[in-house]
Amino acid sequence: MHFLEFEKSIAELEGKISELRHMSDADGMNIAEEVARLESKVDKDLKATYSKLSPWQKTQVARHPDRPHCLDYIGALVANFMPLAGDRNYSEDHAIIGGIGRFRGRSVMVIGQEKGRDTKTRLKHNFGMARPEGYRKARRLMELADRFGIPVLTFVDTAGAYPGIGAEERGQAEAIARSIETSLNLRVPLISVIIGEGGSGGAIALATGNIVLMLEHSIYSVISPEGCASILWRDGDQAKAAAEALKLTAQDLDRLSIIDAVVQEPIGGAHRNAQATYQNVGDTIEQHLKNLLEVEGGQLRAKRRDKFIAMGRLSDS
């Protein structure tokens, strides 16, 4: 288990617990009691810590290396998943996973950024930073889903679109713009879930859903706290202050009515109990999907567009 900087006391407790467990055979009952006592203390500490995480701490949790990623959700929630590859123009982009499968018995198109888990897969998926091909693939798959009346689920988890020479030459900006355009025009339900990091344009390209969900400790922002700090504070070390100012937590975005609901995470974050997380996310998606499937396609499109064209409009005017 990877511990974050603010989890030091918890790390110590858990260290003690595992030490005690090794000795338990030798010393019998007392140790089992001690372990139980420590475990309840860990639970209490986790609850206390995670109930009042600062925006910067949430940023770290959102980027936690053990946090469930797009492929994990697909593995847990989508049966018969068949990945579909390529943008039909230039190449396949492994930073964006896409394919069809069955979600609780129903055909769905799933699209999302995958960050990778270890060095090899991180490189393969380019750390979840997509190139234009990725967004063009997403667009192609959304159009495919639209043609066959298949609802679209997106799992958003990216630091941002990849900033590179080739990406620029092949029209990163255009690819993102078209992806936004296409997703806003779909006549099938589109549900977007921010599962970790929602980084700027690269995130919103897949996040203009009829319903946008955010996990409790995920973040969604116009720029990373580090990037914002280096531009506005001219000091990358001010990321903590930038994270506060940017209002990037799920709770902030819920308050600002940018998202539709916050999905609760297990105590201590999604990575501490991935199964419970999948269950929560799956249930929430199912409930919203049921409602959306009652709505006619043209209405779904119109409502989605009306929702996004009103964002930032002064409500009391």
Next chain:
Amino acid sequence: MNWLTNFVRPKIKRLVQPREAPDNLWHKCQSCSEMVFHRELEKSFRVCPHCDHHMRLPVRQRLEILFDNKKWTEIELPSVAADPLKFKDKKKYSDRLKEAKSKTGSKDAIVVSHGTMGGINVVIAAFEFSFLGGSMGTAVGEGIVAAAELAILQEAPLIVIPSSGGARMQEGILSLMQMARTTVAVDRVREKGLPYIVLLTDPTTGGVTASFAMLGDIQVAEPGAIIGFAGARVIEQTIRETLPEGFQRAEYLLEHGMVDMVVHRSKLHESLVQLLGLLLHRDPAAPVLSLDSVGRKRRRRKKEDADRLLASPPDPSIPDESLFESEGDDGSDKS
């Protein structure tokens, strides 16, 4: 404020500070470092007569070159929450806004106007770069939405002229949402069968490029304009390589298929009028602005070049001469 600050201070200031006026008469071109007399610069719409460098244009000078007879009507934009996140970095966002307002005389980084071009009714939404780097927050989003609605109402084509560093960080997620918002707005114009033209000017980057600015039916760019998604510095830091010559410039985008054309500022009005006339099956009613001598001469030279090429097929081992001359070399006859 009292009579002292009102009346005495400016006089003292004038005595104490060195006079600035003489400096402003001459403008140094950032590209070729030549000094240009201010009147000449105004006459050429801030295109350097020496090197053809297109300097940034204040929004109203921009409108002057585009609308017929330099006449247009600006519309009042709906007001927005001034500082929705109560954002503060080293400075309060509300203070930055105030400063930008007093510096530019604009309410925000966008001006929405309507008038005629070649007799055709058009709506133009143009960015003011000097207002917080032309960044897109809710007010700019409101501007694009209003421009799109006006275009639909008037059944007029929409021209958007971005000049923007991207999203306005101080409005956080709300500025990101403007990407989706403006995309819907311009889509609605296009769905009505009305032309949506984007004129990309220096610079157009970030969230602005990745939304409405890359969705034009026709994409026009000004020479030398920086157009891209990620900033050059970010890319360099990420890939640890130096960037190719001319990277993210309008001409580079043209080569990579990202824009339809790169048009010299002196030809903008004419080109846009022609485009609109063709798209709308109309003969522009008003006389098209006459070709200036530069354009004609350049065209003649291009023809001569072509003739020469036909006479002697190119030898790939000899570098193309034209690569080394900038378009503006024949600009001497502008005087």
